[in-house]
Amino acid sequence: MKYDSILSNVARYVTLQPQEAHAFTSLLRHREVPRKEFLLKAGQTARQISFIHSGALKAYYLDASSVENIIMLAVDDWWITDMYSFSMAKPAMQYISAIEDSEVFQLQRNDFDKLLAQFPVFEKFFRILMQNAYIREQLRIIQNLSMPAEDRYVNFLNKYPQLVQRVSQKQIASYIGVSPEFLSAMRRRLSEKNKT
């Protein structure tokens, strides 16, 4: 059924009672996001957190030279929002847009608050979700700070093989923090290595 994907995502970390599951799903809003459409733009306040039922989205920001810097690439079974904006209720720095036709379930900030206040099991669920997000970002920092671009790319390939097929090279370049030209050069070098 419609909510299977999100309920099994939640079930990874916590066990819901029927009434908890019902309260949860009754707060969700289904939304279709065609490719290239925005879930959030910089300057707006992120009033919801979204679970990706299908498709793929990117979160990015524009730097001083209006260059797109990708912060996060997310496919189905991931959660996405500008956590800073969502949490502090301040204007977002990020844009979030669909790189494939996507379907998401959204939880509004005030519903989120109510849900967590009423059912501690959701405090636990989101605590674990945040904890994992923190661990993931910290790992990413470690890798970005200390590894050359080529290692970061190889790492990306190993870590997110499902993404490689679905996002453009330009976007991968932005995610790992190199220019698209340099990524292209690295790919040439890597394929030459593998031939010999």
Added chain:
Amino acid sequence: MKYDSILSNVARYVTLQPQEAHAFTSLLRHREVPRKEFLLKAGQTARQISFIHSGALKAYYLDASSVENIIMLAVDDWWITDMYSFSMAKPAMQYISAIEDSEVFQLQRNDFDKLLAQFPVFEKFFRILMQNAYIREQLRIIQNLSMPAEDRYVNFLNKYPQLVQRVSQKQIASYIGVSPEFLSAMRRRLSEKNKT
């Protein structure tokens, strides 16, 4: 009294009932960490999360060439652990050591679990703590990926003025991801700029 610092840290995000505060503090273990001593070494499992009552610590890892890469600099009123190791109960990649004589309060992993299971208010507290940590790391990624080293340094100075006095240049260099020689060169350039 002894627990004032940690209780007022908790009180930033949640309000504790007397019995909750008591249950919490009764689980804490006080520990003195002299300068240069370790709270955790890579390969060990982080069995506790620590609140820094006084002093300053660093979390770092050694890369392939045994170079120290600082992940986190933390002073009093901060929490510190290798979250990956603590959360997954797997061997840590990080070292955590004192850069000043420090005092910490530690919560053991099993006590942490019990506390959160018994009092949802602590689920909430740690959910917010993790959420903020996630936001902070994501901001750091944005800055590392898109800004030149000089901007990262200026940023560090603005963001953590209290740290500048207390940690060496070498450690700041490591934290912002440049060689100590290059940080020295940047400082010279910056001070020349400010003179004119």
Added chain:
DNA sequence: CGTCTATTTGAATGTACTCAAAAGCGGTGG
């Protein structure tokens, strides 16, 4: 098919690193 964007290629440039050595600084022991 034509247009728009992504990718590749190459040259010139810049940012940051490595290595080596000198200078500064703090602690320790004679």
Added chain:
DNA sequence: CCACCGCTTTTGAGTACATTCAAATAGACG
């Protein structure tokens, strides 16, 4: 109290990694 040791910071030269800019080629989409 000063001399020495170890570690941090500075300086400079040479180098490597990655960027920018420009242009050609390839792909994707209406």
